[in-house]
Amino acid sequence: MTGILQLLAVRKAFGGLLAADEVSLSVVAGTIHGLIGPNGAGKTTLFSLITGFYRADSGTVVFDGTNVTPMSTSARARLGLVRTFQSNLLFSEQSAIENVVSGGLGTRSRQAFDWLFERPSQRAAVMERAREILQSCGLGDKAEVPAGSLSHGQQRILGIAVALAAGPRLLLLDEPFTGMTAREKDALVEIVQSIRARGASIVLVEHDMRAVMRLCDRITVLNFGKVLAEGTPDQVRRHPDVMAAYLGTA
Ligand SMILES: Nc1ncnc2c1ncn2[C@@H]1O[C@H](COP(=O)(O)OP(=O)(O)O)[C@@H](O)[C@H]1O
Ligand SMILES: [Mg+2]
Incomplete structure (x- = not known):
C-alpha cells in the first residue's frame, strides 16, 4: 500500500486552542479517504495544513514521497494537491x-x-x-x-x-454535499467515483453520513483536533467513541 499523503504528528494551535493535536494519518493512493467529526473538530484546518494555507507549528506533511511541509500553497498545488472550499469561491x-x-x-x-x-x-x-x-x-x-x-x-x-x-493528484473536498437535493447527491457520488477511477486520490470531509459510507474506503474520525478512530466505514460506524462524539457525550 502506497501512501500518497502522510501526516506525521501535525500540530496547529490558534492561541490556546489546539485545532490539530499531533494528527497522524495516511491516505492510500487511489482511494477515497473520509475525514469526519463534529463541527470544530479541525477538519478544515487539516485541509489548510495539507495544502499550505496554514503552516504547521510542528509535524510533517509528506505528499507522494516529498516533504511538502515547508512549501507554499502554489508549490503544493503544482505537485497536484488541490482543495475545494466549504463555501464556494466562484466568479458569479x-x-x-x-x-x-x-x-x-x-x-x-x-x-x-x-x-x-x-x-x-x-x-x-x-x-x-x-x-x-x-x-x-x-x-x-x-x-x-x-x-x-x-x-x-x-x-x-x-x-x-x-x-x-x-489537475489534482490528491483532491480534498470540503463538505461538497452540503445543501444538495437527493438527486444532486446521487450525481455527485458518481462524479467523485469517476474522479477516483481516472486515477486521483480523494480526501472527503463530509457530514452526510450516507454519502461518506457509500464513497469512502477508509475513514479517519477527528474530535477536538485529535484522531479519535480510523478504519473502514463499518469499523468506524461501530466504534463506541465515535458514536459518543456524535451524540455529544464524549
Ligand atoms: N483562523 C483561525 N483562527 C482561530 N481559530 C480558528 C481558525 N480556524 C479554525 N479555528 C478554530 O479551530 C477549530 C477547528 O476549526 P475547523 O478546522 O474549521 O473545524 P471543522 O472544519 O472540523 O468544523 C475550531 O474551534 C475553530 O473555531
Ligand atoms: Mg470545516
Missing part, C-alpha cells in the same frame, strides 16, 4: 466554463484570463479541456451560464470542476 458573473478555465490557470486573477485569450491556439486547447471537465461533471450544457445563475448544487459541482482543472 463569469460563465461556468470561464470559471473552470481560471481554475486551470491556477490563478483567480482577471489579468491571467485576459492574457490567455490573446493567444488563440492556446485558447482553443484550454477551452476544449474545460468543456471536457464540465461534461464529466454533468454540467456540459451549462458552460455558457453565469456561475451565479446555477442552482446551489450545480455551483457546488462547478467548484469541483474548477478544482479538477488544476
Whole structure:
C-alpha cells in the first residue's frame, strides 16, 4: 500500500486552542479517504495544513514521497494537491466554463484570463479541456451560464470542476454535499467515483453520513483536533467513541 499523503504528528494551535493535536494519518493512493467529526473538530484546518494555507507549528506533511511541509500553497498545488472550499469561491458573473478555465490557470486573477485569450491556439486547447471537465461533471450544457445563475448544487459541482482543472493528484473536498437535493447527491457520488477511477486520490470531509459510507474506503474520525478512530466505514460506524462524539457525550 502506497501512501500518497502522510501526516506525521501535525500540530496547529490558534492561541490556546489546539485545532490539530499531533494528527497522524495516511491516505492510500487511489482511494477515497473520509475525514469526519463534529463541527470544530479541525477538519478544515487539516485541509489548510495539507495544502499550505496554514503552516504547521510542528509535524510533517509528506505528499507522494516529498516533504511538502515547508512549501507554499502554489508549490503544493503544482505537485497536484488541490482543495475545494466549504463555501464556494466562484466568479458569479463569469460563465461556468470561464470559471473552470481560471481554475486551470491556477490563478483567480482577471489579468491571467485576459492574457490567455490573446493567444488563440492556446485558447482553443484550454477551452476544449474545460468543456471536457464540465461534461464529466454533468454540467456540459451549462458552460455558457453565469456561475451565479446555477442552482446551489450545480455551483457546488462547478467548484469541483474548477478544482479538477488544476489537475489534482490528491483532491480534498470540503463538505461538497452540503445543501444538495437527493438527486444532486446521487450525481455527485458518481462524479467523485469517476474522479477516483481516472486515477486521483480523494480526501472527503463530509457530514452526510450516507454519502461518506457509500464513497469512502477508509475513514479517519477527528474530535477536538485529535484522531479519535480510523478504519473502514463499518469499523468506524461501530466504534463506541465515535458514536459518543456524535451524540455529544464524549
Ligand atoms: N483562523 C483561525 N483562527 C482561530 N481559530 C480558528 C481558525 N480556524 C479554525 N479555528 C478554530 O479551530 C477549530 C477547528 O476549526 P475547523 O478546522 O474549521 O473545524 P471543522 O472544519 O472540523 O468544523 C475550531 O474551534 C475553530 O473555531
Ligand atoms: Mg470545516
